[in-house]
Amino acid sequence: xxxxEIVFAVPLECNACVESVSNVLxxxxxxxxxxxxxxxxxxxxxxxxxxxxxxxAIQETGKDAIIRGTGxxxxxxxxxxxxxxxxxxxQPVKGLARIVSVSPSNLFIDLTVxxxxxxxxxxxxxxxxxxxxxxxxxxxxxxALDPVEINQPSNSSTTINSLGAGTESTxxxxxxxxxxxxxxxxxLIGRSVILSKLKNEISNDSLCGVIARSAGAWENDKQxxxxxxxxxxxERVDAVGKGLQV
Numbered sequence: 488x489x490x491x492e493i494v495f496a497v498p499l500e501c502n503a504c505v506e507s508v509s510n511v512l513x514x515x516x517x518x519x520x521x522x523x524x525x526x527x528x529x530x531x532x533x534x535x536x537x538x539x540x541x542x543x544a545i546q547e548t549g550k551d552a553i554i555r556g557t558g559x560x561x562x563x564x565x566x567x568x569x570x571x572x573x574x575x576x577x578q579p580v581k582g583l584a585r586i587v588s589v590s591p592s593n594l595f596i597d598l599t600v601x602x603x604x605x606x607x608x609x610x611x612x613x614x615x616x617x618x619x620x621x622x623x624x625x626x627x628x629x630x631a632l633d634p635v636e637i638n639q640p641s642n643s644s645t646t647i648n649s650l651g652a653g654t655e656s657t658x659x660x661x662x663x664x665x666x667x668x669x670x671x672x673x674x675l676i677g678r679s680v681i682l683s684k685l686k687n688e689i690s691n692d693s694l695c696g697v698i699a700r701s702a703g704a705w706e707n708d709k710q711x712x713x714x715x716x717x718x719x720x721x722e723r724v725d726a727v728g729k730g731l732q733v
Contacts, residue, residue: 489589562588568694571621596666622693637662
């Protein structure tokens with residue numbers, strides 16, 4: 488796979504923080520190099536590893552990590568996947584697709600999904616970004632992506648069986664996949680991504696979201712939003728509260 492650069496905001500307080508982050512990054516397969524800037528609270532990586540995997544590795548240190556840019560200018564996009572099921576109204580956000588172009592006709596999609604039943608799901612890019620009827624209004628398939636397995640338990644609950652004994656029943660699952668497509672970023676902006684239980688059809692509970700351009704590496708290093716006045720860490724709390732886990 489081709490290498491690409493990612494910039495993460497990470498709250499670093501001292502050299503011990505730098506060392507702990509370095510220790511979790513060193514073993515990662517597919518990471519060609521990395522740089523940790525204590526003063527600017529930034530970690531920059533170069534490699535072919537999914538961004539979500541780097542985020543989870545840094546989070547193992549007790550620090551958070553937020554992507555501030557991916558790839559070269561005008562080469563990155565993002566899509567938040569939401570459920571339009573009324574039962575999910577309190578927590579509609581179920582996933583995130585981070586997209587980075589490594590050449591004019593070659594890109595990677597780092598897809599992370601959480602809070603779904605276990606099983607095989609079928610992601611695809613649709614011709615339209617019309618979400619007026621959820622995934623049903625996104626039109627025909629523009630580009631079919633490889634299936635994704637959602638099979639890692641994300642939470643569990645205890646249920647009582649007919650004999651009155653407590654049994655452990657896992658109901659919600661997590662999945663992450665690194666997908667590849669022979670497309671350019673400009674071909675995607677304004678279209679949508681859906682995730683369906685059905686291989687060649689849109690299921691009624693399919694997730695969907697519109698693809699929007701995002702910052703390239705070094706294009707977004709602000710840590711306080713000029714619109715809301717919130718820090719990137721406060722915005723992270725808000726996002727987690729809406730169901731976005733990575």
